[in-house]
Amino acid sequence: MADPKSPLADDEPAHFAGEEGGEENATPAKNLAAASVVALLGIVAMVLSTQMLVPDTLATAPGLLPFLTGAGLVLMALGLAAKAIRGGALHGGRTRPNPEHWFGVTENRRTLLIGTIVFAYIMAVDAVWFEFDIPLGIFDLPFSSFEALSTLALLVIMKIFWGASVLRCAIVALLFSMALANVFRFGFGILLPGAA
Amino acid sequence: MIVDQLLLALSPLMLGVCLAGVTLGILWGAMPGLSTTMAMALLIGLSAGMEQYVALMFMLGVYTGSVFGGAISAVLINIPGTPDAVPTMIEGHPLAQRGEGGQALGTAIAASFIGNWVGIVLMIALIPILLSLALEFRSWEMFLLSMWGIAISGTMASGEMPLKGWISGWIGLLIAFVGLDDIHGVPRFSFGNELLEDGISYVPILIGLFGLTEIMRVLSQDSPTGIPSKVGRVVPPMATLRKFAWTAVRSGLIGTVIGAIPGAGANVASFLSYDIARRRAKPEERAKWGKGSYEAIISAEVANNANIGGSMLPTLALGIPGNAAAAAILAALEMKNVVVGPMIEFENPGLIQFVYIALIIANFLMYGMAIALIKPCVKLFSLPRTVLLPLIIPMCVIGSFAVNLNYFDVYVMFAAGIIGYILRRFGFPLAPMVLAVILGPLADENMRRALLVFEDETIWFVLKQPIGTILLVVVTLTFYDGIFRRGR
Numbered sequence: 001m002a003d004p005k006s007p008l009a010d011d012e013p014a015h016f017a018g019e020e021g022g023e024e025n026a027t028p029a030k031n032l033a034a035a036s037v038v039a040l041l042g043i044v045a046m047v048l049s050t051q052m053l054v055p056d057t058l059a060t061a062p063g064l065l066p067f068l069t070g071a072g073l074v075l076m077a078l079g080l081a082a083k084a085i086r087g088g089a090l091h092g093g094r095t096r097p098n099p100e101h102w103f104g105v106t107e108n109r110r111t112l113l114i115g116t117i118v119f120a121y122i123m124a125v126d127a128v129w130f131e132f133d134i135p136l137g138i139f140d141l142p143f144s145s146f147e148a149l150s151t152l153a154l155l156v157i158m159k160i161f162w163g164a165s166v167l168r169c170a171i172v173a174l175l176f177s178m179a180l181a182n183v184f185r186f187g188f189g190i191l192l193p194g195a196a
Numbered sequence: 197m198i199v200d201q202l203l204l205a206l207s208p209l210m211l212g213v214c215l216a217g218v219t220l221g222i223l224w225g226a227m228p229g230l231s232t233t234m235a236m237a238l239l240i241g242l243s244a245g246m247e248q249y250v251a252l253m254f255m256l257g258v259y260t261g262s263v264f265g266g267a268i269s270a271v272l273i274n275i276p277g278t279p280d281a282v283p284t285m286i287e288g289h290p291l292a293q294r295g296e297g298g299q300a301l302g303t304a305i306a307a308s309f310i311g312n313w314v315g316i317v318l319m320i321a322l323i324p325i326l327l328s329l330a331l332e333f334r335s336w337e338m339f340l341l342s343m344w345g346i347a348i349s350g351t352m353a354s355g356e357m358p359l360k361g362w363i364s365g366w367i368g369l370l371i372a373f374v375g376l377d378d379i380h381g382v383p384r385f386s387f388g389n390e391l392l393e394d395g396i397s398y399v400p401i402l403i404g405l406f407g408l409t410e411i412m413r414v415l416s417q418d419s420p421t422g423i424p425s426k427v428g429r430v431v432p433p434m435a436t437l438r439k440f441a442w443t444a445v446r447s448g449l450i451g452t453v454i455g456a457i458p459g460a461g462a463n464v465a466s467f468l469s470y471d472i473a474r475r476r477a478k479p480e481e482r483a484k485w486g487k488g489s490y491e492a493i494i495s496a497e498v499a500n501n502a503n504i505g506g507s508m509l510p511t512l513a514l515g516i517p518g519n520a521a522a523a524a525i526l527a528a529l530e531m532k533n534v535v536v537g538p539m540i541e542f543e544n545p546g547l548i549q550f551v552y553i554a555l556i557i558a559n560f561l562m563y564g565m566a567i568a569l570i571k572p573c574v575k576l577f578s579l580p581r582t583v584l585l586p587l588i589i590p591m592c593v594i595g596s597f598a599v600n601l602n603y604f605d606v607y608v609m610f611a612a613g614i615i616g617y618i619l620r621r622f623g624f625p626l627a628p629m630v631l632a633v634i635l636g637p638l639a640d641e642n643m644r645r646a647l648l649v650f651e652d653e654t655i656w657f658v659l660k661q662p663i664g665t666i667l668l669v670v671v672t673l674t675f676y677d678g679i680f681r682r683g684r
Binding site: 031045048049052057060070077079080107108110115122153154161176187190191 | 385
């Protein structure tokens with residue numbers, strides 16, 4: 001993507017970064033590591049494809065396109081590896097991942113934290129189930145495990161990343177979870193996960 | 197038929213739904229970190245509870261609104277709401293700092309309105325041609341078209357390293373093959389797991405890749421809160437628009453064509469149009485480029501909005517989504533058992549006309565609501581991303597669960613989110629993967645059918661299929677271009 005802070009010179013062609021860009025994250029060493037994983041994935045796909053049943057001719061074999069896709073991945077991985085090596089992947093010193101360095105980066109630690117909380121939240125919604133009605137006089141407001149667990153998950157994430165007081169985070173989390181659940185439940189007639 | 201669709205689209209319910217969609221879209225697009233694709237992916241789940249036309253109207257409203265919405269924060273706080281608003285930010289924010297924020301936003305609104313019109317007109321003109329061509333497609337042609345869609349998406353999405361786009365697409369193909377195969381019912385990559393034998397729905401993958409991945413990416417970074425510049429009066433400057441009318445038309449054409457190419461969306465359209473307009477600008481105008489040029493804003497905003505009509509072209513006529521946002525519309529329609537593609541006019545008569553009318557209505561509403569929502573948006577900018585982004589997590593869970601009412605899909609969404617995050621960290625684009633998951637079954641089934649037809653034929657017989665041979669050349673050229681030109 002063109003650098004937003006530095007407008008291009010008059011005769012300079014725009015740098016084509018594609019729809020999603022992302023090259024800023026890719027070093028030759030990372031590309032070499034990615035190529036190894038992709039090649040392995042391709043080989044596994046090829047092996048599994050050959051083990052699939054062939055009820056009719058080879059032309060209609062269920063494993064045909066998966067095999068070709070796996071082979072394609074291996075070829076592409078070789079191309080990526082060659083490019084990475086030409087870019088100096090083997091000369092930049094150690095290419096093995098360094099967990100100590102990885103955990104030293106704040107962004108990585110935060111990502112891991114978000115991933116862990118989201119996974120725990122998803123597991124909890126799957127495992128815990130309850131629903132009861134809160135009598136409000138004119139009608140009963142349902143409250144299920146989904147709202148409770150969503151409130152808890154949002155509270156934890158907001159407390160960590162937003163940094164406001166627990167009460168403030170809890171109010172925002174509860175109001176949003178209740179509103180979201182009831183919009184889906186009553187507005188769109190969609191069953192919520194964990195609900196009856 | 198068109199009158200029926202017009203009356204349906206103009207009913208109070210539909211107008212209300214469209215207005216709600218456009219409003220939500222503008223607000224969503226204006227918030228930095230919340231992209232159009234993320235909105236569209238999350239809406240699939242919401243649309244499960246809506247009637248087919250209501251869902252379509254709502255999604256098209258959000259799509260139209262959110263593509264423009266990115267311009268608001270780009271001009272006022274120097275942070276693009278959506279990635280395609282970066283050129284608008286480069287040009288619009290200096291204008292806002294000089295006290296011309298209202299004029300800059302007025303130009304962006306009018307340019308978006310024009311862009312939408314160009315996209316819609318070209319879509320209406322080109323769909324019948326594309327449909328009549330598509331009716332000639334047999335298995336061989338459909339296979340090649342699907343593979344071209346994945347390949348070109350890889351090329352367009354990843355810029356200078358098409359290999360990475362293709363790898364992303366090929367991984368998507370492997371995901372698409374999971375489950376029982378359509379012809380013989382043989383399990384593939386399911387490892388005896390019954391849940392995997394049902395196959396992997398692409399909706400949770402779309403939500404995971406464009407919802408959860410983005411949350412993890414953006415929330416983990418420090419998020420600066422912009423201080424809005426003074427807006428002033430928002431007036432679309434007609435004299436400026438007349439002055440740069442040719443730029444607007446050219447940008448509209450670029451935006452529509454780019455939109456019709458799978459994998460290339462509003463980002464490519466706005467950057468390409470911005471670059472071409474800069475090269476073709478008069479010297480006195482070019483001198484303003486980068487310091488606040490109205491012509492530049494027009495070039496970018498017309499292109500990214502024309503992209504909407506363009507992206508609907510292959511989606512409706514061929515069943516191949518023009519970009520990830522169009523893929524979400526495709527998914528929502530599939531949930532209603534509406535299969536788009538060459539047979540759309542026979543199987544779902546009136547649907548295409550409804551899309552035309554819905555986009556026109558959404559465009560008019562976008563014009564009005566954009567002017568009305570600028571000031572509320574300024575207030576929204578004070579909301580930190582650390583509050584907004586976590587709120588999307590429960591929406592990802594409900595969205596992926598609502599499609600099949602199967603909790604396994606939520607785990608698929610989570611896995612897709614993690615895989616998407618890792619791929620993005622390694623510089624791999626995600627759109628080709630989504631496209632491949634959608635097109636994989638189509639490619640697989642049609643390739644095997646074609647091979648069966650060609651079983652006892654010579655290679656000359658295969659090459660004598662004119663459309664197939666043209667497509668084969670196009671696929672070959674796409675790989676050639678990626679390997680020998682861009683991939684150098």
